[in-house]
Amino acid sequence: MKEVFKGTVEVPSKVILFGEHAVVEGYGAISMAVDLKTRGRIFESEKDIVINLRDLGRSLTLNIEDIPTLNLRNYNSSVKYVLCAIKSIVNYLKDRGYEDFKPFKLDISSDIPVSCGLGSSASVVATTIKSFLSANTISIPKKELCKICFSVEREVQGKASITDTATVIYNSVLKIKNSNDFEVLEGTKLYKLLKGCHFLVVHVERRKKKTAELVKEVAEHPRKEEIFRSIGEIVNKVEEVSTWEELGDLMVKNHKLLRELGVSTSKIDKVVELGSRYGYGAKLSGAGGGGVVIILTDEDRREGLLESLRELEVLDVFECKVGVKSEIKRDKK
Ligand code: MEV
Numbered sequence: 384m385k386e387v388f389k390g391t392v393e394v395p396s397k398v399i400l401f402g403e404h405a406v407v408e409g410y411g412a413i414s415m416a417v418d419l420k421t422r423g424r425i426f427e428s429e430k431d432i433v434i435n436l437r438d439l440g441r442s443l444t445l446n447i448e449d450i451p452t453l454n455l456r457n458y459n460s461s462v463k464y465v466l467c468a469i470k471s472i473v474n475y476l477k478d479r480g481y482e483d484f485k486p487f488k489l490d491i492s493s494d495i496p497v498s499c500g501l502g503s504s505a506s507v508v509a510t511t512i513k514s515f516l517s518a519n520t521i522s523i524p525k526k527e528l529c530k531i532c533f534s535v536e537r538e539v540q541g542k543a544s545i546t547d548t549a550t551v552i553y554n555s556v557l558k559i560k561n562s563n564d565f566e567v568l569e570g571t572k573l574y575k576l577l578k579g580c581h582f583l584v585v586h587v588e589r590r591k592k593k594t595a596e597l598v599k600e601v602a603e604h605p606r607k608e609e610i611f612r613s614i615g616e617i618v619n620k621v622e623e624v625s626t627w628e629e630l631g632d633l634m635v636k637n638h639k640l641l642r643e644l645g646v647s648t649s650k651i652d653k654v655v656e657l658g659s660r661y662g663y664g665a666k667l668s669g670a671g672g673g674g675v676v677i678i679l680t681d682e683d684r685r686e687g688l689l690e691s692l693r694e695l696e697v698l699d700v701f702e703c704k705v706g707v708k709s710e711i712k713r714d715k716k
Pocket residue numbers: 399402403404405406407500502542543544545546547594598669670
């Protein structure tokens with residue numbers, strides 16, 4: 384039988400420009416959506432909800448009646464995010480009087496390297512929930528969508544802030560005010576400055592630890608309060624900066640504090656050093672322990688930077704600008 388295509392849902396990824404880890408403890412952060420996307424392609428289905436996780440080569444078949452009481456304990460985390468997302472949206476809608484949900488087939492695929500600091504889990508969760516809503520022609524306010532996606536992140540990951548979820552859903556530059564409140568910065572002085580910036584997102588190396596483990600280790604750091612306070616002060620200064628030089632300096636200062644927290648690696652430090660030598664500044668982005676570095680580039684010295692990154696054998700380099708399609712600069716190794 385020919386499949387009936389119902390539509391596509393796309394959700395971007397994110398980088399944290401300032402404030403990761405401290406944001407989990409209630410300090411501010413600045414984050415930015417990156418145009419590397421997760422895509423959900425929706426098709427009609429006769430009976431069940433069938434979800435194909437293309438990048439994992441896995442397929443899940445869910446009887447709609449069973450979803451509200453799904454036991455997630457026996458699944459690994461990549462599958463758990465998707466199942467928890469479906470269960471959460473079904474229970475949210477049932478609590479508001481909806482019933483008789485439509486079966487559908489969903490193919491999920493993503494441009495985003497998994498578990499490297501680019502918010503792939505938040506992006507997959509938002510794609511799953513938005514696809515469910517689209518297949519059932521239901522719309523809910525963005526703020527509500529954000530709350531549900533955040534509750535999924537917390538349930539699967541443990542301690543988390545709203546940063547990843549809100550950034551991929553609002554698809555913009557955000558100031559996270561504390562672990563669950565935020566503001567979209569469009570039109571502000573910082574937004575205008577960022578719009579002129581060229582960033583490179585460098586996938587330096589695979590992470591050996593998951594975000595949850597890194598957040599837990601940081602929570603046990605003896606000097607975490609003092610370091611978080613210094614990161615918080617940097618975030619407060621960001622909205623006042625007027626030049627790329629000032630912005631880059633703050634990135635490097637933020638990186639040094641993340642290094643003190645123990646979430647950098649020697650290869651990440653090398654890339655940050657290159658970012659400062661050839662650009663305006665750089666820092667790791669996300670939970671760390673490997674993953675990505677964001678570099679504020681100086682376009683006149685970009686070739687030297689790309690050459691040095693090649694010599695270091697980083698995994699991927701993505702070009703990104705606020706509101707502009709991101710491009711992969713080098714073939715995947
Ligand atoms: C993960 O992208 C960023 C962390 O601050 C965790 C969080 O905010 O949930 C490490």
